[in-house]
Amino acid sequence: GHGHASNDGTYPHCCEWKDNTHYLYANGTEVDQWHIWQTHDCAQNPVYPQGGTWLGSREGWCPGDLVKDHWVELTGAVSGSTATLDYGITPVPGSNLGMGNGNYVVNMDLFEYGAPTHALDAEITEVKRPNDQGYFSRDNPICSDALVVLRNAGGTALTSATLTYQVSGGQPQTYAWTGNLAHMEEAEVVLPIPDGTFWSGDGGNRFTVTVSGPNGGTDQHAANDSYTTRFELPVIYQPDIYLYYKTNNRPQENTYTIRNLWGDVVWSRSNLPANTTY
Incomplete structure (x- = not known):
């Protein structure tokens, strides 16, 4: 959201500072509604230190940061070969029509998928810590627990998996994850670090996590099971x-x-x- 529009100057102004509801309709029927208000996210912006309004809550974005995606599953809402999609926002208040001068910059894409290739396919899509990439600088370097993103790329709901993790040359640790992820859903997983000796490796400062045993079975697509990052150790x-x-x-x-x-x-x-x- 952008703009500071209001008839009477009363906060919140639209649309940068107003928490609106967003809607998606398929063939005239509402299939989803959501909010994009960034309550505390801007204070955690990796582009820092910043002052002024950069730290404040905002509608849908933070200066210098990536804009978050919002995914809507349409499979159960459409049939046949055509569908009419419509996007809506909270109506402009009749008592403050000046808010209508605010604006949103929106990008939408429609993806069509075939059936999942594998029934059991757990994958690691991201390691947020430890990681020396600039985007994760607010949480790194660390001497505490690791944080990774687990996704279910299989057609069967993912309810359990084993995550094995270690630094290069170090001793591996295992973590038994349980939950319930539908196809393409993901979850952040905290991997406990037992003590400081975990970080003692060969000096290569590489962290690798591997997922295995989805639902107690065999992962049918091994290519996405592992993820490796480089990291820096904290100064003592x-x-x-x-x-x-x-x-x-x-x-x-x-x-x-x-x-x-x-x-x-x-x-x-x-x-x-x-x-x-x-």
Whole structure:
């Protein structure tokens, strides 16, 4: 959403700052409705540090970041050789017609698929951590649990699988995943790291995860079972660490929290005065 349109200047303005509902119709029947409001996503933008409105919630995008896709399954909503598709947004309020001067930039594509090639086909589509790519810089480098994306590329619902993971030259670990993913659905999976020795390998700094045993059976397409990333190890500071924190003119909008490897809060501060260094 773009624009800051409003008759009376009352927030939210349309369409960059207004959380609207989006609809898709097939042959006149609503098949899906969804929201694209980015509540906290912009603060996690890999293009940082940024100030001003870059951190604020937005309608459907964050400056400098990728726009998220929204997939709608139409198989059960259409029949025959033709279909009429229509996209709609929350109507402009009658009490504030000026909002109609806002706009959306939308791209839509229609994909047609054949039947799934394999019944059992689990795949790893992404490793979010550890990963040294710039897009994942807000979560890396790490000394904690890994995070990967598991997808069901098979025609049978995926309810269980085994994930094996290790750094190059290191000791492998296994994780038994359970859930329920329909065809082409995906889920983020946290892979626990037992202790710091997990990262001790051959110095190549490569992380590999492999999925196997979908639903207790044999994966019928091995080519997408493994995913390897490069990573950087975090810097170790000894013996002490000193952090300096300076508040701005709106300190009520900011807090800071320090956690240890297990996620426990070891230090936190909030409600601090403006323009003060700690």
